[in-house]
Amino acid sequence: MPAITLDAPDGPLGAVLESPSGSGPFPGVVVVHDMLGLSVDIRNIARSIADHGYLALAPDLYSRGGRVRCVPRVFRELIGRRGRAVEDLLAARERLVADERCTGTVAVVGFCMGGGFALVMAPKGFDVSAPFYGVLPRQLDEALGGACPIVASFGTRDPFLRGAGAKLSGALDRLDVPHDVKTYSGVGHSFANHLPAPEPLLRITGFAYGPEQSEDAWRRVFAFLETHLHAPGAEGSP
Numbered sequence: 001m002p003a004i005t006l007d008a009p010d011g012p013l014g015a016v017l018e019s020p021s022g023s024g025p026f027p028g029v030v031v032v033h034d035m036l037g038l039s040v041d042i043r044n045i046a047r048s049i050a051d052h053g054y055l056a057l058a059p060d061l062y063s064r065g066g067r068v069r070c071v072p073r074v075f076r077e078l079i080g081r082r083g084r085a086v087e088d089l090l091a092a093r094e095r096l097v098a099d100e101r102c103t104g105t106v107a108v109v110g111f112c113m114g115g116g117f118a119l120v121m122a123p124k125g126f127d128v129s130a131p132f133y134g135v136l137p138r139q140l141d142e143a144l145g146g147a148c149p150i151v152a153s154f155g156t157r158d159p160f161l162r163g164a165g166a167k168l169s170g171a172l173d174r175l176d177v178p179h180d181v182k183t184y185s186g187v188g189h190s191f192a193n194h195l196p197a198p199e200p201l202l203r204i205t206g207f208a209y210g211p212e213q214s215e216d217a218w219r220r221v222f223a224f225l226e227t228h229l230h231a232p233g234a235e236g237s238p
Contacts, residue, residue: 006059008091010084013063015092016043018050019101027229028096028106030089030126031058032114034193035071038062041194042111049109052222055102059092061085078113081120081137089121105229109221110134111193115152119168122147128228130221133189136164140171149178151224153217155210157188180224184213192217 006015016038020026029049033042038060049056062070064084077083089108096102107128110118115134122129123146130151137143144150150172154165165183172179184191187210194209 006057006088006092006095008084008088010087011064013060013088014038015057015059015095016046018046018056018058020050020053020055024055024101025103026053026055026101027127027225028055028057028093028099028102029225030092030096030106030108030121031056032089032108032110032117033058033061034110034112034114034190036195039196041196044194045109045111054107054225055096055099057092057096059088061088075113078116078120078135079138081143085117086120086124089117090124093121093125103230107225107229112190119144119147119150119152122150128225130224132192132217133158133161133164135161136168140167141174144171144175144177147172147175147177149224149228151180151221152182153192153220154181154183155187155189155191155213156183156185160189178228180220182217182220184210184217186210187213 002017004015004017005012031046042058046056046058061074074085077085093106096106097104105127108118108121108126109130111132115131118129118131119134126148128149132153152168154161165181169181190207191210192214
């Protein structure tokens with residue numbers, strides 16, 4: 001997978017940039033990893049997004065110090081909606097916009113911790129936000145004021161985010177933000193991720209992969225991107 005160095009205000013960080021076939025131009029997607037970091041799973045997701053016709057850039061938010069040292073800081077910045085990780089994601093967006101193969105429209109997709117960042121970044125210049133089981137920001141209406149269109153996916157068995165889908169949908173209704181929010185029955189947290197743990201344990205704890213629910217969630221995400229992200233006349237646009 002093509003590793004690159006991404007320039008950001010706090011210094012360079014590692015990233016993976018996956019490209020579609022063809023000459024483009026293509027819309028861009030910033031892929032934000034979960035707490036486990038830039039894993040094989042997240043890299044495979046970036047590749048799949050590229051295969052659907054998008055420039056997919058997945059930055060490693062743990063580049064400067066590794067996962068153990070960086071997790072507490074990154075979570076503080078997620079809760080505070082500011083800091084190095086936010087600047088890194090804005091730098092990833094700018095890297096895509098500056099790419100001659102990009103149409104200039106960019107979405108952000110994230111998982112778990114990254115889903116929370118996808119919501120945080122929704123009012124910060126992105127064109128679409130697609131959080132998967134992302135923690136909701138505090139003071140939700142204020143945090144999402146001016147947000148771009150949002151397509152979000154949750155699971156009913158999520159032990160951390162019970163009722164989050166309804167809360168998010170209600171806030172987006174009040175803010176008049178275009179959205180598609182769905183909570184899937186039978187699955188919990190991380191249902192669209194392949195986590196490195198025994199399947200029986202993941203099912204007991206509510207973290208197991210849900211193939212049918214994941215497939216439907218991605219169908220919704222790509223349909224939403226087609227509606228809100230594609231520039232008229234760009235390759236792959238409707």
